[in-house]
Amino acid sequence: MVTARLTIDPRSAVGPVNPRLFGSFVEHLGRCVYDGIYEPSHPLADDEGFRTDVIDLVKELGVSTVRYPGGNFVSGFRWEDSVGPRAERPRRLDLAWHSTETNEVGLHEFSSWLDKVGSELMLAVNLGTRGVQEALDLLEYTNVGSGTALSDQRVTNGKTDAFGVKMWCLGNEMDGPWQLGHRSAEDYGKLASQTAKAMRQLDPSVELVVCGSSGAQMPTFGEWERVVLTHAYDDVDYISCHAYYQEKNGDLGSFLASAVDMDRFIESVVTTADHVKAVNRSEKTINISFDEWNVWYLDRYENVDKIAGIDNWPVAPRLLEDAYSILDAVVFGNLLISLLKHADRVTSASLAQLVNVIAPIMTEPGGDAWRQTTFFPFALTSHLAAGSALEVKLESDSYETDAYGRVDLVDAVATHDAHSSRTSVFLVNRSQNEDAVVTIDLSTLNGASLLDAQSLWDEDIQAKNTLEDQERVGLKPNESVVIGDGTITVTLPPVSWTALTLA
Numbered sequence: 001m002v003t004a005r006l007t008i009d010p011r012s013a014v015g016p017v018n019p020r021l022f023g024s025f026v027e028h029l030g031r032c033v034y035d036g037i038y039e040p041s042h043p044l045a046d047d048e049g050f051r052t053d054v055i056d057l058v059k060e061l062g063v064s065t066v067r068y069p070g071g072n073f074v075s076g077f078r079w080e081d082s083v084g085p086r087a088e089r090p091r092r093l094d095l096a097w098h099s100t101e102t103n104e105v106g107l108h109e110f111s112s113w114l115d116k117v118g119s120e121l122m123l124a125v126n127l128g129t130r131g132v133q134e135a136l137d138l139l140e141y142t143n144v145g146s147g148t149a150l151s152d153q154r155v156t157n158g159k160t161d162a163f164g165v166k167m168w169c170l171g172n173e174m175d176g177p178w179q180l181g182h183r184s185a186e187d188y189g190k191l192a193s194q195t196a197k198a199m200r201q202l203d204p205s206v207e208l209v210v211c212g213s214s215g216a217q218m219p220t221f222g223e224w225e226r227v228v229l230t231h232a233y234d235d236v237d238y239i240s241c242h243a244y245y246q247e248k249n250g251d252l253g254s255f256l257a258s259a260v261d262m263d264r265f266i267e268s269v270v271t272t273a274d275h276v277k278a279v280n281r282s283e284k285t286i287n288i289s290f291d292e293w294n295v296w297y298l299d300r301y302e303n304v305d306k307i308a309g310i311d312n313w314p315v316a317p318r319l320l321e322d323a324y325s326i327l328d329a330v331v332f333g334n335l336l337i338s339l340l341k342h343a344d345r346v347t348s349a350s351l352a353q354l355v356n357v358i359a360p361i362m363t364e365p366g367g368d369a370w371r372q373t374t375f376f377p378f379a380l381t382s383h384l385a386a387g388s389a390l391e392v393k394l395e396s397d398s399y400e401t402d403a404y405g406r407v408d409l410v411d412a413v414a415t416h417d418a419h420s421s422r423t424s425v426f427l428v429n430r431s432q433n434e435d436a437v438v439t440i441d442l443s444t445l446n447g448a449s450l451l452d453a454q455s456l457w458d459e460d461i462q463a464k465n466t467l468e469d470q471e472r473v474g475l476k477p478n479e480s481v482v483i484g485d486g487t488i489t490v491t492l493p494p495v496s497w498t499a500l501t502l503a
């Protein structure tokens with residue numbers, strides 16, 4: 001049996017939980033947009049062609065902000081193609097995913113869909129094949145009321161009020177050799193700085209995200225952040241982090257500890273940003289937009305899914321349609337714990353992605369929409385985590401991993417909402433074969449009582465929800481909780497994720 005002890009004190013806050021931590025990402029990639037959120041011929045489509053069953057699931061998931069339209073896609077995207085009369089919109093090659101983009105869904109349609117799901121738009125500009133002028137044009141189109149060529153064009157296209165987009169990404173993964181227009185840190189840092197200054201000249205209220213590394217495994221990681229921020233520190237508000245994890249060579253122990261890597265990644269980027277702050281003698285602090293994170297079986301894409309051929313550019317092909325197991329969802333829930341543990345510096349995040357493409361929601365054309373295993377930790381965390389993230393004191397048994405050395409078997413974070421007097425505790429047990437008994441010291445939470453305890457686990461850690469068996473796995477009430485004098489004891493099954501709600 002694994003044991004762990006946790007002390008929670010609402011007076012020790014890491015920082016406020018920004019609702020933007022529960023953002024997601026919709027890219028024009030595979031069946032995320034077409035045959036995902038949008039399928040006009042579906043029996044449940046609304047008058048704009050959006051699937052209402054998907055809208056309901058996105059609302060249930062509790063997504064605050066949605067990053068759009070890419071991703072790698074944005075680095076070859078001409079935003080003008082996606083506005084105006086649909087019949088006149090061009091079909092374009094999407095080089096990132098070797099597909100055809102019909103532009104049937106564009107900025108106006110996507111914004112209307114966001115109104116239906118109640119989420120905020122976060123737009124990316126193309127700094128791959130385009131530059132400062134096109135970013136300014138898009139900003140004029142979206143944020144200026146009227147009376148100029150591009151704002152009036154928006155009005156003519158049916159949107160009288162400005163879109164008022166606040167969050168903007170200055171390109172996507174510009175450190176990656178696969179990216180159209182990939183640049184050195186020097187070149188990108190200068191371009192990002194020029195673009196940011198120009199955008200702020202037009203609209204000083206925008207919040208700007210400069211590209212960090214596309215992963216901590218990149219050979220330029222660390223130096224990329226330092227050089228880019230040296231150029232753009234004063235011009236931006238956030239630096240991005242991206243991280244994807246997958247089980248490799250059957251090494252479950254390392255995979256279950258993926259959040260350790262995320263913790264270290266965040267702490268390294270914070271250190272680098274603060275180094276540039278010190279060198280610049282700046283008063284300003286740059287925070288992190290963790291705008292792509294998930295479990296992703298990238299090897300499967302590289303070896304099986306990848307499309308090729310000069311006359312083979314399908315519309316909405318099945319790409320990156322990973323089916324997630326309980327094991328994946330436990331790792332995923334732990335990544336959410338890592339984001340919350342760093343809530344002081346990670347103030348925006350986007351789960352990549354939302355529908356069909358490495359997604360918590362899957363759909364079948366003309367058929368059902370269902371929840372993957374990863375849906376459950378995201379939905380529960382986004383609903384429960386409010387107020388402040390707390391600095392929990394954790395003592396846990398540990399184990400050896402090949403990838404990260406010795407790590408704790410139990411990981412946890414808590415949040416406390418002073419308005420509702422509600423405390424939530426999120427925990428994982430990384431042990432593959434033993435229960436973890438966790439004792440939570442609540443002496444600072446006078447007379448706390450348990451409202452709810454839900455766990456995600458299964459005898460079969462490879463169990464998944466599929467088209468044929470859509471409700472195979474889900475949350476289960478955790479009935480092991482024992483309330484003592486100033487403590488709560490909970491038993492976590494092997495490979496499990498748990499959320500406790502205390503009043």
Ligand code: AHR
Nearest residue numbers: 027071072073172173352
């Ligand atoms: O989310 C899938 C892809 O992963 C994105 O397009 C890209 O930014 C990242 O490499």
